[in-house]
Structure formats: C-alpha cells, structure tokens
Amino acid sequence: MNMHNPPHPGEVLREMWLVPIGISITEAAKRLGISRKALSELVNGHTSVSPQMAVRLSVALKTSAKVWMNMQTNYDLWHVEKDRKRLKVQVFA
Secondary structure (H helix, E strand, O other), rough: OOOOOOHHHHHHHHHHHHHHOOOOOOHHHHHHHOOOHHHHHHHHOOOOOOHHHHHHHHHHOOOOOHHHHHHHHHHHHHHHHHOOOOOOOOOOO
16 A cells, blocks of 8 residues: 555545455446546546535445545645745735
C-alpha cells in the first residue's frame, strides 16, 4: 500500500474497500451506476470525488457522503498548502 499524506480518496477506496472485498473496478462501477473509466480515473487519483460520487459511495459502502467530501477537501488543501509560499497574495489590511 503506497498512500500519500493525506491519501487521495480513490486510493482509500481501492485499498480499504475494493482490494479487501476482492471486487473489480468493472463490477464496482456497475454497482455504483457509473462507467468503468470514471471509476478507474478516481481510483488512480486522476479525478476528484464530486458531491454526486460522494453520495454514490456513501450508499454503496454504508458510509457518509461527508466523509468522502472531507477526504477530497483535505487532499486538495494539503497540495495547495505545500505551495503556499508561491502564491502571490498580499494582506488586505
């Protein structure tokens, strides 16, 4: 398992649910009602969890949609914070 800090939600989905359950991307996509390509892109960290995907995952995995949205927000914020010093921002006051 090679997760980042914090991990992309797709990595969490793959490592904590799909692999342990032994379900393929194709089967999981079918159960989620999405294309195989869409799920593959998520699991491989190429797309973000949308609110709709968060709800789909919450139903399929009996979790909370907020958990998935929070994971995505934490992941995105972590990446932006790493480059905070490169941002050209001035204090308002």
